[in-house]
Amino acid sequence: MVEQFPIIIIIAPLFGAILIALLGFRFQSLCLPAVVGSLAISLAAAVGAFLKVLEQGTVLYNLSGWERVTTPRGLFSVSIEYRIDAISGLVLMVIAAVGLLNAIYSKVSVTTETPNKVPHYYILYLLLVAGLAGMTITNDAFNLYVLLEISSLTSYALIAIGSRRAVLASFNYVIMGTIGASFYLLGVGYLYIKTGTLNMTDIHSSLATIPKDSASIQVALILILIGLWIKMAFFPLHGWLPNAYAYSPTATGTLMGPLVTKVMIYIMIRMMLSVFGTEYVFDHLQWTNIVVGLSVVAIVAGSLFALSRSDLRKMLTYLIVAEVGYMVGGAWLANSMGMTGAIYHILSDAMMTFTLFMVIGIVITRTGETQLTAFQGLFRKMPITMVGFTIAALSMIGLPPTCGFFSKYYLVRGGIEAGQWAYVSALLFSSLINAVIFFRLIEMAYFHGGKAYGEEITDKDHEHHRSRGKDLDAEPDGTLEKVPCSMLAPMLIAAASLLAIGILNRPIAGWINAALETLNLAQGG
Amino acid sequence: MKPMKLAALLTVIATGGLLLYATSDLPDWGDPLSPANAGDLSTHYIQDSRDDTEVPNLVTAVLADYRGYDTMFETVVIFVAGLGILSILGQGKRVEPLAEPVASEGNRERDMITITTCRLVVPIIQIFALYVIAHGHYSPGGGFQGGVMLGASFILIALTSGLPDALKRMSQERAIFLAGLGVLIYAGTGLLCMALGRNFLDYEILHKVLGGTGVKARYDSMLIVEIGVAFTVMAIMFIIYAVLSSKGRMRGGL
Numbered sequence: 001m002v003e004q005f006p007i008i009i010i011i012a013p014l015f016g017a018i019l020i021a022l023l024g025f026r027f028q029s030l031c032l033p034a035v036v037g038s039l040a041i042s043l044a045a046a047v048g049a050f051l052k053v054l055e056q057g058t059v060l061y062n063l064s065g066w067e068r069v070t071t072p073r074g075l076f077s078v079s080i081e082y083r084i085d086a087i088s089g090l091v092l093m094v095i096a097a098v099g100l101l102n103a104i105y106s107k108v109s110v111t112t113e114t115p116n117k118v119p120h121y122y123i124l125y126l127l128l129v130a131g132l133a134g135m136t137i138t139n140d141a142f143n144l145y146v147l148l149e150i151s152s153l154t155s156y157a158l159i160a161i162g163s164r165r166a167v168l169a170s171f172n173y174v175i176m177g178t179i180g181a182s183f184y185l186l187g188v189g190y191l192y193i194k195t196g197t198l199n200m201t202d203i204h205s206s207l208a209t210i211p212k213d214s215a216s217i218q219v220a221l222i223l224i225l226i227g228l229w230i231k232m233a234f235f236p237l238h239g240w241l242p243n244a245y246a247y248s249p250t251a252t253g254t255l256m257g258p259l260v261t262k263v264m265i266y267i268m269i270r271m272m273l274s275v276f277g278t279e280y281v282f283d284h285l286q287w288t289n290i291v292v293g294l295s296v297v298a299i300v301a302g303s304l305f306a307l308s309r310s311d312l313r314k315m316l317t318y319l320i321v322a323e324v325g326y327m328v329g330g331a332w333l334a335n336s337m338g339m340t341g342a343i344y345h346i347l348s349d350a351m352m353t354f355t356l357f358m359v360i361g362i363v364i365t366r367t368g369e370t371q372l373t374a375f376q377g378l379f380r381k382m383p384i385t386m387v388g389f390t391i392a393a394l395s396m397i398g399l400p401p402t403c404g405f406f407s408k409y410y411l412v413r414g415g416i417e418a419g420q421w422a423y424v425s426a427l428l429f430s431s432l433i434n435a436v437i438f439f440r441l442i443e444m445a446y447f448h449g450g451k452a453y454g455e456e457i458t459d460k461d462h463e464h465h466r467s468r469g470k471d472l473d474a475e476p477d478g479t480l481e482k483v484p485c486s487m488l489a490p491m492l493i494a495a496a497s498l499l500a501i502g503i504l505n506r507p508i509a510g511w512i513n514a515a516l517e518t519l520n521l522a523q524g525g
Numbered sequence: 526m527k528p529m530k531l532a533a534l535l536t537v538i539a540t541g542g543l544l545l546y547a548t549s550d551l552p553d554w555g556d557p558l559s560p561a562n563a564g565d566l567s568t569h570y571i572q573d574s575r576d577d578t579e580v581p582n583l584v585t586a587v588l589a590d591y592r593g594y595d596t597m598f599e600t601v602v603i604f605v606a607g608l609g610i611l612s613i614l615g616q617g618k619r620v621e622p623l624a625e626p627v628a629s630e631g632n633r634e635r636d637m638i639t640i641t642t643c644r645l646v647v648p649i650i651q652i653f654a655l656y657v658i659a660h661g662h663y664s665p666g667g668g669f670q671g672g673v674m675l676g677a678s679f680i681l682i683a684l685t686s687g688l689p690d691a692l693k694r695m696s697q698e699r700a701i702f703l704a705g706l707g708v709l710i711y712a713g714t715g716l717l718c719m720a721l722g723r724n725f726l727d728y729e730i731l732h733k734v735l736g737g738t739g740v741k742a743r744y745d746s747m748l749i750v751e752i753g754v755a756f757t758v759m760a761i762m763f764i765i766y767a768v769l770s771s772k773g774r775m776r777g778g779l
Contacts (some may be wrong), residue, residue: 007725014601014712021705023697067719069569076565079591118610127605134598146598150605157609162752167613193551196564206560239732328598494533 008045013130024119043096050089077199086511099129101490106251128154162249169243178245184226190220214314232264235298242317258354282334290333298325303433338414348403355392388495393438403501589747607761614773668751672758703760710753
């Protein structure tokens, strides 16, 4: 059973989707239990697989039961292989956890926003999670593409299933996403022409026999990078992201915002470390200055765009663009501190954006407003939600003991070690902007808006609140009971995880480092 | 618009230049010794796939066995494509297929000659499709190709007798059910292998169920998964046609 954990992570959501396709249209009440159940199994398997990795190192799983074949030149894989190390184990747990928590969180929003298409929605939802997890776990460059297709197609549909504006945003994303995926596939094609294999480990060992200045290998790396950069919305290739996430149904934005870009960054790191190898990417090519320079632009531009938005979800999507810059830059600093920071930030940023998306989702549904002003006086009206928001905000700014502090600490240290002062200042600049954005919101939520007890509520105020469509002030001291527990609990768990990841930063960084070392040893050759 | 067009032109030129640059050290066209042709992996497939699986068509052996896991997810891709189109354009609610053509299409003459010809042709197409599915082990063919033909036979009915008539034979619910069933056949085969104690999609162990040797079980299981693929492709081809041709209303049609 333990040996089967890697595959269970992927097929649990797949079978959940099949179950809904077969029965969910007739019995709609079956949908949510199928989603929650299969994602819970997936999460349990991910945790189990991760524990096994800690115990015995990298776990390999071959599909279709074909063992590696021996030749005089060594072993090679004839089928598709799964590979879990500490890094992918952590990312897999985050994917399954976010999928599960978001499914519970969005119980209500799915039925209200897509009333006629609940089974459709949940099938696509499960397959998106399966696709993202499959991309993270696979050790096969083409299998990765197949799952990239699945996650892209499902996300196009999950975005467009909402409003009319979402359809146009999704169409943009279809064009951009297809270009990105094609670039990736083209790059893999070049690798296959040059190496004759698709298994990442085997590609890496064949590349060692090919001259380093091979033009086609270099072009393969460029194509794969550009393809993934489009998919992860690396500035200036981010055009599709803000509208797609902002206009999508609540549950889609909350799932895709934290996960999709982060998984793409993981894949970029995977390609750099275990396909092309650090020696080739960093020592031979010397592109560090160029890519880190691009990431500086991404961080600054993303932060400034975020500062200038007054729509809550739009602001959050631009923060994602800035954070993508953090991670791309960190990964390309060419030292292990930066790489650790980038990987650690994948985890913490996924949970931070997840928490923020959930908080903003709650605020938007409760107040009926989508602008920053929706936060006015919320500390009194929704204290528990605001606790989660404050933790996430502090983490985005980068204050201890939240995980945002530690990822920035590693990234900044990596930047200093590499002497990339522009990157370090961009990180600090972005933290400042985050501080401005979030303290403004916290201030609004704490001091503005809602009237204190005994203060006269004027007709004008009444009018104002009525126009919001919700009677928020009916119960001035906490409208908690009005936010369903199914929304609050996942949000609080996610917020707590920010503290947990922060407090556990030493072991997590230790695991990441150990995994990086095995990769480097395998690479160094 | 002009600067954008210029930027697009420059991007295209740069990409083209990049691709030309990459060709400089690619193996020669059709080089029998290139890594993709003579590498360990291709050599293994060419030499050993017959012994491993008993399937003479090595494309099928790679597709449905060595890389069967990819093919399973390709089937899911087809499924997602159909479901995605349905969820964006479709009405969502259950739409009863109309017994009588609605007024808007009443003025459309249904030609007796085309209808009769198609009634004759459709069974032949479907039988040939089954042949293509079953013969994938020996010649070009298999679940994707056969499934497309089956789907085409239903589309032909929709084109000649009208969409309501075709929907009576294959309603939206039934099509989604069949598409899901196809994926279930494929993934379920893999799950059965796990239940019998092997890795996912390790067909060899299925000899306990199918009889014969482990190698023969691989041969037989490939047919089973191809049938699953065919179900999904057939149903999704028809759904895509039905949704697009009726703008999601699932009535009227072309």
